[in-house]
Amino acid sequence: MSREFTKVGVIGLGTMGVGIVEVFARNGIDVVAMEVDDAAVERGKGVLAKSTGRALDRGKIAQEDHDALHARVTYTTDMGDFADCQLVVEAVPEQLHLKKELFGRLDTIVAPDAILATNTSSLPVTEIAVATSNPKRVVGMHFFNPAPVLQFVEVIRTVITADDVFEDVKALAERLGKKPVIVGDKAGFIANALLFGYLNHAVAMYESKYATREDIDASMRFGCGYPMGPLALLDLIGLDTAYEILDTMYKQGRDRLHAPSPIIKQMVSAGLKGRKSGRGFYTYAAAGSPEVVADAQTPAEGTRAGVEVRTIESVGVIGSGTMATGIVEVFAKAGYAVTFVARGQDKVEGVLSAIAKSQAKMIERGRLTQEEADAINGRIMGATERAALGDVDIVVEAIAEDLAIKQDLFRDLDQICKPGAILATTTSSLPIIDCAKVTSRPGDVIGMHFFNPAQIMKLVEVVHTVATEPDVVATVQNLCASVGKVAVTCGDRSGFIVNALLFPYLNDAIKMLEANYASADDIDTAMKTGCGLPMGPFELLDVVGLDVSLAIQKELYLEFREPGYAPAPLLEHLVTAGYLGRKTGRGFRTY
Numbered sequence: 226m227s228r229e230f231t232k233v234g235v236i237g238l239g240t241m242g243v244g245i246v247e248v249f250a251r252n253g254i255d256v257v258a259m260e261v262d263d264a265a266v267e268r269g270k271g272v273l274a275k276s277t278g279r280a281l282d283r284g285k286i287a288q289e290d291h292d293a294l295h296a297r298v299t300y301t302t303d304m305g306d307f308a309d310c311q312l313v314v315e316a317v318p319e320q321l322h323l324k325k326e327l328f329g330r331l332d333t334i335v336a337p338d339a340i341l342a343t344n345t346s347s348l349p350v351t352e353i354a355v356a357t358s359n360p361k362r363v364v365g366m367h368f369f370n371p372a373p374v375l376q377f378v379e380v381i382r383t384v385i386t387a388d389d390v391f392e393d394v395k396a397l398a399e400r401l402g403k404k405p406v407i408v409g410d411k412a413g414f415i416a417n418a419l420l421f422g423y424l425n426h427a428v429a430m431y432e433s434k435y436a437t438r439e440d441i442d443a444s445m446r447f448g449c450g451y452p453m454g455p456l457a458l459l460d461l462i463g464l465d466t467a468y469e470i471l472d473t474m475y476k477q478g479r480d481r482l483h484a485p486s487p488i489i490k491q492m493v494s495a496g497l498k499g500r501k502s503g504r505g506f507y508t509y510a511a512a513g514s515p516e517v518v519a520d521a522q523t524p525a526e527g528t529r530a531g532v533e534v535r536t537i538e539s540v541g542v543i544g545s546g547t548m549a550t551g552i553v554e555v556f557a558k559a560g561y562a563v564t565f566v567a568r569g570q571d572k573v574e575g576v577l578s579a580i581a582k583s584q585a586k587m588i589e590r591g592r593l594t595q596e597e598a599d600a601i602n603g604r605i606m607g608a609t610e611r612a613a614l615g616d617v618d619i620v621v622e623a624i625a626e627d628l629a630i631k632q633d634l635f636r637d638l639d640q641i642c643k644p645g646a647i648l649a650t651t652t653s654s655l656p657i658i659d660c661a662k663v664t665s666r667p668g669d670v671i672g673m674h675f676f677n678p679a680q681i682m683k684l685v686e687v688v689h690t691v692a693t694e695p696d697v698v699a700t701v702q703n704l705c706a707s708v709g710k711v712a713v714t715c716g717d718r719s720g721f722i723v724n725a726l727l728f729p730y731l732n733d734a735i736k737m738l739e740a741n742y743a744s745a746d747d748i749d750t751a752m753k754t755g756c757g758l759p760m761g762p763f764e765l766l767d768v769v770g771l772d773v774s775l776a777i778q779k780e781l782y783l784e785f786r787e788p789g790y791a792p793a794p795l796l797e798h799l800v801t802a803g804y805l806g807r808k809t810g811r812g813f814r815t816y
C-alpha cells in the first residue's frame with residue numbers, strides 16, 4: 226500500500242520553495258515551511274500571500290479555501306519541526322555542499338520511513354542521497370517554475386532509490402494534479418538538459434550583440450509561440466541558479482554548449498540575478514516584480530535619428546508557392562498595391578484561387594466581409610513577366626531555395642527595378658550577401674524572413690548584410706509594422722535568430738532519445754508541461770519535416786562548426802529511410 230502524505234516539510238522559501246508550499250497546501254496537505262531566519266520567513270510568507278491573493282482576486286480560489294490554505298502552513302526556522310513530516314522537499318540554492326549538509330541533518334530528524342526529496346535542477350541526486358544513512362529513501366522531486374502553474378514534475382530515481390519511494394512520490398505528484406515522469410539521475414534531467422543549451426545560446430547571441438534582448442525574446446515568442454523569450458525566462462529562473470545548472474551540466478557532460486556564457490557569471494557577481502533582485506537582462510519595477518521598466522537598453526520609439534525611410538506604396542512579390550501566396554495576401558490586406566509574378570498563367574491563377582479560398586474561410590468565420598475581400602483583390606495584380614515590377618517600391622522574392630536560381634533573379638531585378646527600390650529575399654538559409662553581390666546595388670538588398678503561414682505568424686526576421694544601407698533596414702522595419710508584423714533585426718548568418726536557437730535544441734532532443742534516457746512521449750510532455758511550449762520537439766519535428774530539419778541542422782553545423790550541432794545520427798537514418806514526418810505518414814511517430 227502506498228504511503229499517505231498528510232504533512233510535509235519544505236526547506237527554503239525562495240523562487241521555488243514558496244510555490245511548492247502553495248501546491249501542497251492547496252491540495253489539503255499540511256506544510257511546515259522552513260527558512261534560515263525570521264526575515265526570510267517573513268519574505269516567503271509575503272510572497273505566498275501575494276500569490277494566493279492574486280488567485281483570490283481573479284476568482285480562482287474561494288475565500289474559505291484561501292484561508293484554509295494558509296491555515297495549513299506553519300513557518301519555522303528550526304529543522305526539528307520536520308520530525309513528524311512524511312516527506313521533506315528541499316529547495317535551497319543549487320549548491321551541492323549545502324544540500325548534502327542539509328540532508329545529513331534531516332536524516333537524523335525525520336522518521337525512518339519518511340521520504341527526503343530534493344528539488345535540484347541539475348545536481349547529482351545520488352551524491353545527495355549518500356550523504357544520508359539511508360540513501361534508499363532519497364529522490365528528486367523537480368518542480369517547474371512557477372510551481373503552482375506548471376504541471377510537469379520530474380521524479381528522479383537514483384540507482385539506490387527504493388521502488389516504493391519513487392512510486393509513492395509519483396502518486397503524490399499525480400494527486401497534486403501534476404504530470405510526473407520518472408527519470409534517471411543525469412544533470413538537467415529531461416527538461417533542463419534540453420532547455421539550458423538553448424538558453425545559454427540565447428545569452429551568447431545577446432552577449433555578441435547579434436541581436437538585442439528584445440528581438441531575441443520576441444523571436445521565440447512570435448516565431449515559435451513560446452510563452453516567454455529566453456532572456457526573460459532566465460530572469461525568472463534567476464541567473465545565479467541558471468549559472469549553477471549550466472556549470473553542473475557542463476562539468477558532467479563536457480559539452481561546450483553548456484559552458485555558461487561569461488556574461489552570466491559577471492551579472493551574478495554584480496548582483497543582477499534577474500527578477501528576484503529587480504534586475505537581470507531586463508530591469509523590473511522592484512525586486513520580485515514581474516513588471517519590466519525601461520532602462521538604458523530599451524530601444525527608442527520610431528526611426529533612428531538621421532535615417533530617412535523610403536516611401537513604400539507598391540509591393541512586388543515573386544513566386545507562387547505557400548510563402549509567396551501568404552505574403553501577397555499580407556501586403557494587399559494592409560492596403561498596398563501588390564504585383565506578383567509567377568512562372569505561367571496557370572500559376573497566377575493558382576495563387577489567386579488560393580487567396581480566394583483563404584478569404585472564403587475568413588468570410589465564413591465572420592472575420593472578413595465580401596466587400597473587404599473585393600477591395601483586397603482589387604489591389605492584387607498577377608503577371609507572368611518580371612518586367613511588371615519596373616515601378617514597385619519593394620520586391621519580396623519567395624522562389625526556390627537555390628542560390629543559382631536566386632542569383633539569376635537578382636541579376637534580373639537589378640536591370641528591371643527602378644533606382645531606390647528595395648530588393649528583399651525570404652530565404653531561410655542562403656547567405657543574403659550572395660544575392661546582393663550580383664546586383665549593382667547591394668545596399669538595397671535585405672532579408673525579410675516570414676514564417677509559415679505568413680498570414681498568421683507575427684514574426685519577420687529583418688536580415689541585413691554587411692552592405693545593407695541603414696535606411697533600407699529602417700524602411701523594412703516600418704513596413705513590417707505597417708502590415709501588423711513584429712520585426713526583429715539581425716545579421717546575415719545561418720539560421721538567423723529563430724532557427725539558430727530552435728534546431729540545435731531539437732537535435733539535442735533526438736540525441737536524448739537516441740541515448741534511451743527518455744521516450745519521445747516523455748520528452749514531448751516535459752517540454753510542453755514543464756516549459757509551456759506549444760509543441761514537444763518530436764511533434765514539431767514531424768510537422769516541420771525531418772528532411773527540412775536535417776538540412777537546417779547541417780547548415781548550422783557547417784556555418785558554426787560546433788561539434789554539438791552535428792546532426793543526430795538517428796535523424797539522418799530516418800531521413801534515409803524516407804520517414805520524413807507527417808507528410809509521409811511516418812517520422813518519429815506513425816500517423
Ligand SMILES: NC(=O)c1ccc[n+]([C@@H]2O[C@H](COP(=O)([O-])OP(=O)(O)OC[C@H]3O[C@@H](n4cnc5c(N)ncnc54)[C@H](O)[C@@H]3O)[C@@H](O)[C@H]2O)c1
Nearest residue numbers: 237238239240241260261316317318319344345346370462
Ligand atoms: N528557479 C527555478 O526556476 C528552479 C526551477 C526548478 C528547480 N529549481 C531548484 O530549486 C532549488 C531552489 O532554487 P530557487 O531558484 O528557489 O533559489 P532561491 O535562491 O530563489 O531560494 C533559495 C532559498 O533557500 C533559502 N535557504 C538557503 N539556505 C537555507 C537553509 N540552510 N535552510 C533553509 N533555507 C535556506 C534562502 O534563504 C532562499 O530563500 C535549487 O536547487 C534550484 O536548482 C529552481
